[in-house]
Every structure is written in structure tokens, then in C-alpha cells.
Amino acid sequence: MPDAMAVGLSPDVIGVFALSCLGLAVGSFLNVCIHRIPKHVSIVSPGSRCPHCGYALRWFDNIPLVSYAVLRGRCRGCGAGISIRYPVVELITLVIFLTHYAVFGWSALLVVRLLFACALIVLFAIDLEHHLLPNVITLPGIGAGLLFSTVVPPGIEAALIGTLVGGGVLWLIGEAYYRYAGQEGMGGGDVKMLAMIGASLGWKLVLVALVFSSVAGSVIGMLVILSGRGGMKQALPYGTFLALGGLVASLVGDRIVSWYAGLYGM
Ligand SMILES: [Zn+2]
Known part of the structure; x- marks a missing residue:
């Protein structure tokens, strides 16, 4: 009779399995947020319904990935x-949960950075579809980032500077662009989103996020133009790149910063 330990059911395996289930369930909830927040509908009630016929989904229609496949x-x-x-967001959330566990292990920072990543997933999807970064996510996100920074890295001081740097840099670029080109280049949503990233990650990592998103945005934008599929207007909204940049900075930003500092012998 093989016992649980013998077949490899160590506490960590059980923990990772539980985290995977949680990731899928949270992904399912993020789908609701992505669908309802742009419509200004409550994210808690009523339960999920088919947008076409109003059929109320029962629990077995609502199992992440499985129901879609069935x-x-x-x-x-x-x-x-x-x-x-729906299944794509669930799968991405699962992968992001497991990646965060690999980086942060079981820690308070894991919980805080997962909440941050969930906000980024929702912002990414809503910006992609609606070209919108809702205040109901970014503004509480700034508050939550500052609050959590009093107990986990980067610490409240770095978080406060990060909020100012994140919001300030994009605001200045937007202002300069507006004066120069006479039209709005950067939405206010981008400014608030980068302030949220700064509040959550601190001033060093918000710069990593900004550089990453600018480079990624420029490369993808160039490819879109070169492929003849359209001009800058058709390029992806900047918030999608900020979301990717925020995620990269959260997961590997510290390593990028120490590598960069090492180049200068700091
Ligand atoms: Zn239906």
C-alpha cells in the first residue's frame, strides 16, 4: 500500500495543486471583471449569464477550462x-500564478504581487478591447500598492517616489507631446496605470517597466507599420505594453537592476 509521501504527494505538491486551482478560479473571476467593468455593471451580482440568450450559467457550466471544452x-x-x-484568460492566470510561485515561493510578497498581476491582466484585456484603462482599477491600485509597501518590498519610501516617478514621467511626456503635436498622445489612464506600477514596485522597477514597455511598444508598432497593416493608430494601445512591462519588472526587475548596476561597478 503506497502512502501519500511515496507517490510524491509532498506538502509542496499539494500546495502547488491548490495554487493552480486558485489560479483558474481567479482567472474565471477576472473574466467577469474584464466583461463587466467597461459596462459599469456589478462584478458580484447577478451570476454569469449568456450575453446572447440570458441563460443563467449553473456551477457545472462555470468550471474553468473544463466547461469550455465540454x-x-x-x-x-x-x-x-x-x-x-474566457479559457485564454483562465490559462494565462494559471501560468502567471505558477510563475509567481517559482519566483517568490510561499511568502507575503507572493500574495501582494499576485494581486498586482491580477490588476494588470484585467487592465491588459480591457485596454486591448476598449482602449480604456478604468479608474476603478488604477486608482484603488495606487492606494493598495502604497498600503502593501508599508509591510513588503519596496517599502513605503520607494513606493511613494515610484508613484511620483511613474505618474510624473508619463504626464510630462504627454504634456510635451501635446504642446509639440497639438494632440493628445498619451491617455490619462496610462499615467495613472504607471503610477499604480510605481506604487506597487517602487521607483527602480517602475523605470524597468517603462523602458520595457516603450521598447516593446516601439518594436511592435514598427512591425505593424512595416507589415502594411496600418499606421500608429492601429498599433496596440500602450496600456497593454505597460501591463507586460509591469509583469516583467515584478518578476525579474530586481535581477535586471542589479545586472545594470553591475555594469557601472555599483
Ligand atoms: Zn445563450
Whole structure:
């Protein structure tokens, strides 16, 4: 009779399995946020419904990944197609949860950075679809980032400077662009989102996020223009790159900063 330890069910395996289930469940909730926040609808009630026929999803229609596969991407009530976005967001959330565990282990910082990553996922998806970065996420995000920074890294001082640097840099670029080109180049949502990243990660990592998102945005923008698929207006919204930059900075930013400092013998 093999006992649990013998087949490898160590506490860590159980913990990672539980974290995976949590990741999928949270991903399912983030889908609700992504769908409802731009419409200014409550994210807690009513329960999930088919947007086409109003069929109220029951618990077994709502199991992350599984229900989509079982129903083959169609509503049980009317057969209308369910957006591929639902399983994709669930899967991405799962992967992000496991990546964070690999970096932070079981720690208070893991919880804080997972909350931050969830905000980034929602902002990414809403900006991609609606070209919008809702205040109901970015403003509480700034507050939460500052609050958590009193107990976990980067510490409140670095977080306060990060908020000013993050918000200030983009605001200045936007102002300069407005004076120079006479049109709005940077949305206010971008400014608040980078302030949120600064409040959560501190001033060093917000600069990593800014550099990463600018480079990634420029490269992708160039590729879009060179491929003849459109001009700058058709390029992806900047918030999607800020979300990627924030995630990269959160996960590997400290290593990038020490590598960079090492170049100068600091
Ligand atoms: Zn339906």
C-alpha cells in the first residue's frame, strides 16, 4: 500500500495543486471583471449569464477550462459561440500564478504581487478591447500598492517616489507631446496605470517597466507599420505594453537592476 509521501504527494505538491486551482478560479473571476467593468455593471451580482440568450450559467457550466471544452465553446442554452477569451484568460492566470510561485515561493510578497498581476491582466484585456484603462482599477491600485509597501518590498519610501516617478514621467511626456503635436498622445489612464506600477514596485522597477514597455511598444508598432497593416493608430494601445512591462519588472526587475548596476561597478 503506497502512502501519500511515496507517490510524491509532498506538502509542496499539494500546495502547488491548490495554487493552480486558485489560479483558474481567479482567472474565471477576472473574466467577469474584464466583461463587466467597461459596462459599469456589478462584478458580484447577478451570476454569469449568456450575453446572447440570458441563460443563467449553473456551477457545472462555470468550471474553468473544463466547461469550455465540454461545451465546445458554445452556450448550453442557445448554442451561441463563447469567446475564446474566457479559457485564454483562465490559462494565462494559471501560468502567471505558477510563475509567481517559482519566483517568490510561499511568502507575503507572493500574495501582494499576485494581486498586482491580477490588476494588470484585467487592465491588459480591457485596454486591448476598449482602449480604456478604468479608474476603478488604477486608482484603488495606487492606494493598495502604497498600503502593501508599508509591510513588503519596496517599502513605503520607494513606493511613494515610484508613484511620483511613474505618474510624473508619463504626464510630462504627454504634456510635451501635446504642446509639440497639438494632440493628445498619451491617455490619462496610462499615467495613472504607471503610477499604480510605481506604487506597487517602487521607483527602480517602475523605470524597468517603462523602458520595457516603450521598447516593446516601439518594436511592435514598427512591425505593424512595416507589415502594411496600418499606421500608429492601429498599433496596440500602450496600456497593454505597460501591463507586460509591469509583469516583467515584478518578476525579474530586481535581477535586471542589479545586472545594470553591475555594469557601472555599483
Ligand atoms: Zn445563450
